[in-house]
Amino acid sequence: MIRDTSAQDQVSTQPPRPIWRRWLWPAVTTLVAVAGIGYVASSWLGASRSFDSDRLRLAEVGRGDLVRDIAADGRVIAANSPVLYAISAGTVTLKVVAGDVVKQGQELAVIDSPELRSKLAQEQATLAGLEAEAGRAALDATLARATASKVTDQAAIDRQAAARDLERYQRGFDGGAVPQVNLAKAQDDLKKAEITLQHARSDATLQSRGADLDARNKRLLAERQKAVVNEVQRQVDALTLRAPFDGQVGQVQATQHTQVIANAPVLGVVDLSKFEVEIKVPESFARDLAIGMPAQLTSGTGQxxxxxxxxVSPEVVNGEVVARLRFSDQQPPGLRQSQRMSARVLLDTRKNVLKVERGPFIEQSGGRYAYVVTGSTATRRPIQTGVSSLGEVEIVSGLQPGEKIVVSGADLFGDHERVSIN
Structure with a gap:
């Protein structure tokens, strides 16, 4: 007898499974795969080009306070460091060397100028002559006034005598002892004396005026020459270069016992009590700088x-503007020229604004648009930017908090409206 599998068979009490249920999960899996492939394909087809994300820098848009400030490394310079010049050509004799500490009024150098000293002697001699002439003119004026006074007094006496003669002749004529002719002559003599007195007084006034004018002209000439002498004397005194304040000798530009030309630099003096910090600010922030703006200066110790x-310099050099900062309270001890210091200038603070990290996209598009990243796609969107600081820029419109944009590397996209990011 041949054995079979009838002994192993069992009767099933469950109804048979429908055919469609066997194909349900494979169909769902296939649909999900097709949807994913379609999404990826649509993204690839919608983007004109694809770029590596490692070459890009993204930043998220958010809200917060935007502090507009300028941070720069500055160089310590002396606020007062004049250079002393030779006022005339001559031989220079140095009294100090570079680095010497000097006091105000101390002799630093002496310039020997025979030409200037000779000019001073000539001008002083001319002044002496003009002063003598002015004195002589004043004496002549006194003599002229005395002579005029003498003539006036004599005319007054003659007039008084003529008046007495007329009075005597009048009494004689009234008594019949003097003829009328003599009376008339006495009257004429009185009138003549009065006219002479009047002219004498007028001449005395004119002569006094003329003498005073001559004396005044001589005096003005002497004063003019005195001003010339004072100026030459000042130049001679300036041949001795003195320290304008307490400080230290800086660079010495002249050599001992050598000839220097007029207006040649001799040496510099540095005021060690007042220092300033010189910084260079980008041209874009130059219009925001103003004298008196607060700043913070940090020394090497971090204080x-x-x-x-x-x-603030009125000109732009190599895209930068030079500004000078002074210490408003006290300056760090032990400062030296050309020492480095960090400076921070506070321009403005905007409260609760929409902002994003600043990047090259501001300069590339002028702040008119930005590439907004959604998944693996970057889409160009028009935006409007406001004020900016060194690290952040204000977003006025076009973006929402939480969105990410391409802040660096967008120059690779060209003019494409939409690109893919790997």
């Missing part, structure tokens, strides 16, 4: 010192 803007 901050308050300061303020003292001066």
């Amino acid at each position: 901050p010192f308050p300061g303020e803007i003292a001066a």
Whole structure:
């Protein structure tokens, strides 16, 4: 007898499974795969080009306070460091060397100028002559006034005598002892004396005026020459170069016992009590700088010192503007020229604004658009930017908090509206 599998068979009490249920999960898996492939394909087809994310820098848009400040490394310079010049050509004799500490009024150098000293002697001699002439003119004026006074007094006496003669002749004529002719002559003599007195007084006034004018002209000439002498004397005194304040001798530009030309630099003096910090600011921030703006200066030890803007250069050199900061309270001890210090100038603070990290996209598009990243796609979107600081820029419109944009590397996209990011 041949054995079979009838002994192993069992009767099933469950109904048979439908055919469609066997194909349900494979169909669902296939649909998900097709949807994913379609999404990826649509993204690839919608983007004109693809770029590596390692070459890009992204930043997230958010809200917060935007502090507009300028941070720069500055160089310590002396606020007062004049250079002394030779006022005339001559031989220079140095009394100090570079680095010497000097006091105000101390002799630093002497220039021997025979030409200038000879000019001073000539001008002084001319002044002496003019002063003598002025004195002589004043004496002549006194003599002229005395002579005029003498003539006036004589005319007054003659007039008085003529008046007495007329009175005597009048009494004689009234008594019949004097003829009328003599009376008339006495009257004429009185009138003549009065006219002479009047002219004498007028001449005395004119002569006094003329003498005073001559004396005044001589005196003015002498005063003019005195001013010339004072100026030459000042130049001679300036041949001795003196320290304008307490400080230290800087660079010495002249050689001992050598000939220097007029207006040649001799040496510099540095005021060690007043220092300033010179910084260079990008041209884009130049219009925001103003004298008196608060600043913070940090020395090498990390200690901050308050300061303020003292001066801003009116010109732009190599895309930068030079500004000078002064210490508003006290300056760090032991400062030296050309020492490095960190400076921070606070321009403005905007409260609760929409902002994003600053990047090259601001300069590339002028702040008119940005590439917004969604998944693996970057889409160009028009935006409007506001004020900016060194690290952040204000977003006025076009973006929402939480969105990510390409802040660096967008120059690779060209003019494409949409690109893919790997």
